[in-house]
Amino acid sequence: MQTQSSWLNLDSVKKLEELLESAAHVVIFSHRNPDGDTIGSNIALRLGLEARGIQVTSVCADPLPHVYHIMPGCDVFRQEWDRDRVDMYMNVDGSSTTQLVFPEKYPSLLDGQVPFVSIDHHISNTLFGTLNVVVPEACSTTFILYFIFKELGWKITPLMATHLLLGLYYDTGSFMHDNTTLEVFQVASELYALGADLGMVMRVLYRQKNPPQLKIWGKILE
Numbered sequence: 001m002q003t004q005s006s007w008l009n010l011d012s013v014k015k016l017e018e019l020l021e022s023a024a025h026v027v028i029f030s031h032r033n034p035d036g037d038t039i040g041s042n043i044a045l046r047l048g049l050e051a052r053g054i055q056v057t058s059v060c061a062d063p064l065p066h067v068y069h070i071m072p073g074c075d076v077f078r079q080e081w082d083r084d085r086v087d088m089y090m091n092v093d094g095s096s097t098t099q100l101v102f103p104e105k106y107p108s109l110l111d112g113q114v115p116f117v118s119i120d121h122h123i124s125n126t127l128f129g130t131l132n133v134v135v136p137e138a139c140s141t142t143f144i145l146y147f148i149f150k151e152l153g154w155k156i157t158p159l160m161a162t163h164l165l166l167g168l169y170y171d172t173g174s175f176m177h178d179n180t181t182l183e184v185f186q187v188a189s190e191l192y193a194l195g196a197d198l199g200m201v202m203r204v205l206y207r208q209k210n211p212p213q214l215k216i217w218g219k220i221l222e
Contacts, residue, residue: 008144012133013151019115019131023054023087030060030077031094032101036170036205039064040163041092041119041141043073047160048149057081061101067204071166072159088115091129093141093167095122103128119144121171139179142167146187158195165196170205 020026026049030038038060046056058077068074089109097103103110110116110128118129121144123136138144142164149156156164168188172180175188192198 007135007137008147008151009133009135010151012131013148015131016117016133016148017152019088019117020049020052020054025055025057025085026088026090027057027059027081027086028090028092029094029100029102030058030092031099032061034060034062034064034068035093036068037140037142037167038093039068039071039074040165040167040170041145042077043071044142044145044149044160044163044167045090045092045119046076047073047157047163048154051155051157059102071163071200071204073163083109086114088117091116091118091120092145093120093122094118095120095125097126097128119148139177139181139184140167140171142171143184143187146191156191156194158197161191161194161196162200165191165198166201166204169201174205 028042028045030042042058042060046058049056059079059081060077061079064074064077083106091100094100097110112130115131116129117131117133118125118127119133119141121135121138121141125132125134127134133144133148135144146156146164149160165188168184168191169175171177172184175184
């Protein structure tokens with residue numbers, strides 16, 4: 001039996017669905033110093049939107065850490081985009097405009113002319129979007145997106161499931177943090193059943209070390 005969310009604001013999801021009906025080009029922001037949750041959220045959402053014929057640009061102020069480069073889809077991030085051809089902006093996992101960088105660089109992004117949807121799980125979120133889907137009870141933003149996708153009736157492909165699991169695994173500290181609830185394990189199980197590549201997630205987060213990291217470990221082991 002699949003899990004059902006009791007904390008997701010269905011009115012917000014309905015509003016998001018209505019906004020997407022008139023969106024042809026969406027820009028998705030990830031926060032600076034990107035991690036597994038903001039990266040996984042961006043790519044999973046991107047794939048879901050593209051499946052509906054929406055053109056998507058994934059944007060991040062900083063380059064992705066090298067360990068994520070083996071993940072399919074992580075080569076699409078940009079640092080600029082055509083601001084004249086955007087129907088909706090979306091934030092995934094950023095709690096403030098400072099974290100996203102670009103709304104402070106281009107203040108017109110938040111003037112209300114173009115909808116700005118913010119999806120996040122941090123209690124510190126400043127609610128800067130025109131639509132805020134902020135759930136502090138959630139362990140990760142990919143966790144929230146999983147339930148949004150289900151509510152919208154979107155098919156979650158194996159690659160989407162892999163990116164959702166990436167964020168889930170990262171933000172729970174590989175299920176060791178105290179935000180790891182029974183519901184988290186249930187969602188992880190459902191993502192695995194949908195074809196999530198757990199081996200890929202493990203390789204990205206824990207089985208790659210660059211030369212500087214290896215040197216540090218060498219010093220520690222000495």
